[in-house]
Amino acid sequence: MLTAEDKKLVQQVWGKVCGAEEEIGADALWRMFHSYPATKTYFPHFDMTKCSDQIHGHGKKVMTALTNAVKNIDNLRQALSELSKLHAYNLRVDPPCFSLQFLSLCLQVALATRLGKDYSPEAHSAIDKFMSAVATTLAEKYR
Amino acid sequence: MVHWTAEEKQLITSVWGKVDVADCGGEALARLLIVYPWTQRFFDTFGNLSSPTAIVGNPKVRAHGQKVLTSFGEAIKNLDNLKATYSKLSELHCEKLHVDPENFRILGDILVIVLATHFGKDFTPACQATWQKLVGVVAHALARNYH
Numbered sequence: 001m002l003t004a005e006d007k008k009l010v011q012q013v014w015g016k017v018c019g020a021e022e023e024i025g026a027d028a029l030w031r032m033f034h035s036y037p038a039t040k041t042y043f044p045h046f047d048m049t050k051c052s053d054q055i056h057g058h059g060k061k062v063m064t065a066l067t068n069a070v071k072n073i074d075n076l077r078q079a080l081s082e083l084s085k086l087h088a089y090n091l092r093v094d095p096p097c098f099s100l101q102f103l104s105l106c107l108q109v110a111l112a113t114r115l116g117k118d119y120s121p122e123a124h125s126a127i128d129k130f131m132s133a134v135a136t137t138l139a140e141k142y143r
Numbered sequence: 144m145v146h147w148t149a150e151e152k153q154l155i156t157s158v159w160g161k162v163d164v165a166d167c168g169g170e171a172l173a174r175l176l177i178v179y180p181w182t183q184r185f186f187d188t189f190g191n192l193s194s195p196t197a198i199v200g201n202p203k204v205r206a207h208g209q210k211v212l213t214s215f216g217e218a219i220k221n222l223d224n225l226k227a228t229y230s231k232l233s234e235l236h237c238e239k240l241h242v243d244p245e246n247f248r249i250l251g252d253i254l255v256i257v258l259a260t261h262f263g264k265d266f267t268p269a270c271q272a273t274w275q276k277l278v279g280v281v282a283h284a285l286a287r288n289y290h
Contacts, residue, residue: 109266
């Protein structure tokens with residue numbers, strides 16, 4: 001459960017990376033494709049030879065959705081409702097895949113490389129919990 | 144047996160050469176106990192773990208973190224024979240410490256994040272992928288002798 005302190009920390013971290021969302025989103029995806037090649041199976045139409053325009057575009061999309069979730073952190077279910085339907089019925093991404101590890105970890109690495117010590121243990125914990133809550137909400141409509 | 148390319152070995156050793164084992168080890172263990180508080184179940188004798196500040200400042204956490212990461216250093220020296228290197232430790236974690244191997248995986252992920260905070264942009268995607276592979280095989284080797 002996200003405490004008030006967690007929510008504050010998530011918003012603080014997001015505030016620090018304001019303006020760099022596309023770059024961070026692209027970096028997170030690129031890292032995910034490198035470290036977890038199986039995730040590429042969901043993007044057979046993407047140019048994976050480099051951090052392509054497609055990857056940048058998709059990274060920006062993902063971060064825009066997450067930014068919206070951060071702004072509506074008290075009502076994730078509503079904020080993510082359309083995305084939840086999309087992932088469950090159209091995209092059908094394997095829930096444990098995005099839900100637990102890979103994107104969350106790679107996004108955190110992307111944040112950590114930029115924030116250094118500012119990605120404190122407390123901030124790390126809050127973001128990890130937030131991504132977990134986002135994933136659970138997105139997976140709600142799967143069955 | 145795990146195959147390591149020359150590039151992967153280079154990425155591992157070049158990062159490792161710059162790691163302060165006491166610092167990074169202590170920090171990784173502290174973050175494990177903070178981000179996943181249920182892992183504190185293994186450290187009842189460690190004293191004050193009541194808050195992130197207490198955990199980060201706890202000398203037993205730091206010392207044990209250093210121990211864990213020092214052992215990682217052994218893995219790096221024996222990349223071609225991790226099974227043997229971790230055989231005894233695997234038995235220990237199963238028979239005496241009773242640690243669910245899932246914890247090795249999450250500690251590995253935490254170590255990757257700690258390295259990212261320390262190395263910034265130098266912790267490139269290729270670097271991260273190599274270290275993800277390393278923490279994965281170490282976790283696997285540690286779980287290998289469970290029964």
